[in-house]
Amino acid sequence: MQSDQDIIIQFQSSIHKEQAFTQLVKKHQSKVYYQIKKMVTVHADADDISQAVWIKIWNKLDGFKMESEFSTWLFRIAYNETVNFINKQKKFNGHVNIDDQNQSNASASTTGDPQAAKIQIKLEHSIMQLPEKQRVVFMLRYYEEFNYEKIASITGTTVGGAKANYHQAVKKMQELLKQD
Amino acid sequence: MNKSPIDSTLAEDKAMIEQLLSKEALIQFDAHMNEVPTGYFEHFPESILLKIQSAEKPKTAKLFTIGRLSMAAAILLIIASTFIFVQKNKLDSPLASIAINEIPTSEMEAYVNSNEWIAEVDVQSEINKIETNFETNPLSKDSIN
Numbered sequence: 371m372q373s374d375q376d377i378i379i380q381f382q383s384s385i386h387k388e389q390a391f392t393q394l395v396k397k398h399q400s401k402v403y404y405q406i407k408k409m410v411t412v413h414a415d416a417d418d419i420s421q422a423v424w425i426k427i428w429n430k431l432d433g434f435k436m437e438s439e440f441s442t443w444l445f446r447i448a449y450n451e452t453v454n455f456i457n458k459q460k461k462f463n464g465h466v467n468i469d470d471q472n473q474s475n476a477s478a479s480t481t482g483d484p485q486a487a488k489i490q491i492k493l494e495h496s497i498m499q500l501p502e503k504q505r506v507v508f509m510l511r512y513y514e515e516f517n518y519e520k521i522a523s524i525t526g527t528t529v530g531g532a533k534a535n536y537h538q539a540v541k542k543m544q545e546l547l548k549q550d
Numbered sequence: 551m552n553k554s555p556i557d558s559t560l561a562e563d564k565a566m567i568e569q570l571l572s573k574e575a576l577i578q579f580d581a582h583m584n585e586v587p588t589g590y591f592e593h594f595p596e597s598i599l600l601k602i603q604s605a606e607k608p609k610t611a612k613l614f615t616i617g618r619l620s621m622a623a624a625i626l627l628i629i630a631s632t633f634i635f636v637q638k639n640k641l642d643s644p645l646a647s648i649a650i651n652e653i654p655t656s657e658m659e660a661y662v663n664s665n666e667w668i669a670e671v672d673v674q675s676e677i678n679k680i681e682t683n684f685e686t687n688p689l690s691k692d693s694i695n
Contacts, residue, residue, distance in 0.1 A: 388599055395595040403591075408583045417590075424598045425605065489575045490582070497579070511563055513580055518559075540566050547570060 371397070374440040381431055391431070395424060398441065401514075402448050408509045409452045411498065419455050423448045438523065445510075445524045453502050496546040503527070504539035511536050 372380075372393065381390035402423055407416035426447055434443065497505060503525055510516045510524065522532040568576065 392595045392599065395598060399591055399594050403586070404584055411583070413585075413587065420594070421598055421601060425602060428598075428602050486575070486578065489572065490578055493571055493575050493579050494582075508567075511560070512567060512576070515560055536563060537566075540570070543567070544570050 375436060378431065378434060378436065378440060382434075391428060394427070394431075394440075398444055399424075401441075402444060405445060405448055405506075405509065405514070406452050408497075408513070409502070409506060410455065411494070415455065419448070419451050422455075423451050426451070439520075442520055442523045445520075446526070449506055449524050452506075456502055492547060496543045499546050500539050500542055504535045504542065507532055507535040508539040508543075 374394070374397070377390050377393050377397075381387050381394070384390060399420070403416055403420050406419045406423075407413065410416055410419065423444070427444065434440070497508070500508065506525060507521055510521045511518075516524075518529045518532045518536075522529045525532060525535075527535070
């Protein structure tokens with residue numbers, strides 16, 4: 371498989387940009403989508419944001435100087451687009467109805483075991499209650515297993531800030547789980 | 551094999567959350583979040599390219615329209631200025647020459663002759679005036695001498 375750098379060079383120098391771009395999309399689309407979906411939980415929203423992210427990548431890739439890793443840049447754009455989307459939604463709706471969202475998601479996902487369903491709802495509820503930055507830091511650290519340097523670059527914070535966000539997220543989840 | 555400091559921290563970080571929630575629940579959450587409609591990723595690159603192409607078309611069309619409009623304006627300007635220039639030239643030379651040509655020669659001669667006659671009369675009257683002055687004012691003669 372070609373490296374990101376090779377594909378980007380191909381994109382930047384070629385008149386057949388579509389081919390290089392399609393390669394990049396195929397390579398990274400699932401990770402971008404999953405990162406976004408873990409933030410918004412609804413497929414339609416995750417799809418809209420993913421599309422906006424890739425359109426932005428298309429428009430800006432000619433100017434990408436490869437000073438940072440492509441995946442870091444991509445995840446940063448995805449993070450910013452997701453936060454913008456959530457903020458817009460908050461402004462439009464007043465607040466996001468986490469309970470409705472979680473219950474529908476959890477009930478759709480769990481099969482049979484009521485205890486598992488309960489834990490699932492609790493977990494989703496507590497994750498969705500986290501502030502956006504803590505939530506994304508938690509996701510990137512726990513599920514993507516990114517180091518704090520990369521998480522800091524994606525979220526636009528310092529390494530210390532990212533570490534603090536993870537610990538705060540865990541603490542808040544602990545409190546939320548106790549409440550339930 | 552020794553773990554790098556980052557790996558050990560990652561393991562610690564993971565253990566922190568796994569003490570609160572079962573690992574199974576966390577895996578289940580991940581699996582649930584990774585659910586996508588069938589064929590979604592297969593069609594996504596195509597659909598995103600279509601969206602990019604459709605977003606770029608109006609831009610090109612707009613640029614094309616602006617280009618066409620400016621081109622039309624330039625052509626109109628050239629036509630208008632050429633028309634004005636030609637009209638001006640027509641007024642200046644050919645019409646004037648036609649006007650002179652249209653005057654009959656006899657009329658022109660009469661006009662010139664009448665002017666000459668007026669000129670002669672004027673000269674003659676001036677001479678007469680000077681002669682009268684010499685006769686009436688003798689000082690003027692001294693002054694001349």
